[in-house]
Amino acid sequence: xxxxxxxxxxxxxxxxxxxxxxxxxxxxxxxxxxxxxxxxxxxxxxxxxxxxxxxxxxxxxxxxxxxxxxxxxxxxxxxxxxxxxxxxxxxxxxxxxxxxxxxxxxxxxxxxxx
Numbered sequence: 001x002x003x004x005x006x007x008x009x010x011x012x013x014x015x016x017x018x019x020x021x022x023x024x025x026x027x028x029x030x031x032x033x034x035x036x037x038x039x040x041x042x043x044x045x046x047x048x049x050x051x052x053x054x055x056x057x058x059x060x061x062x063x064x065x066x067x068x069x070x071x072x073x074x075x076x077x078x079x080x081x082x083x084x085x086x087x088x089x090x091x092x093x094x095x096x097x098x099x100x101x102x103x104x105x106x107x108x109x110x111x112x113x114x
Contacts (some may be wrong), residue, residue: 031038
């Protein structure tokens, strides 16, 4: 079994220089800004970003619309509940009046018998 051969200082320097040279070569091969392919990619990215922003704005508008609709619905339900409570109080008062009238009639009938 071979033992691991550790790289020396000069070998590390050479490999670092080769990596730097490869990165510079890659950078130099990069297409210029005025290249039509680069411009097309940049335009596509801008269009995608605008579409993404438009979708986000549309989602936000839908959320606000839904929130407003829910608030309106809640207010409508509260008004209906208040109206129903007022009707219940009115019915209770009418029932109490009817019961009092019936009681008074029974009392008057008893007094008339005597």
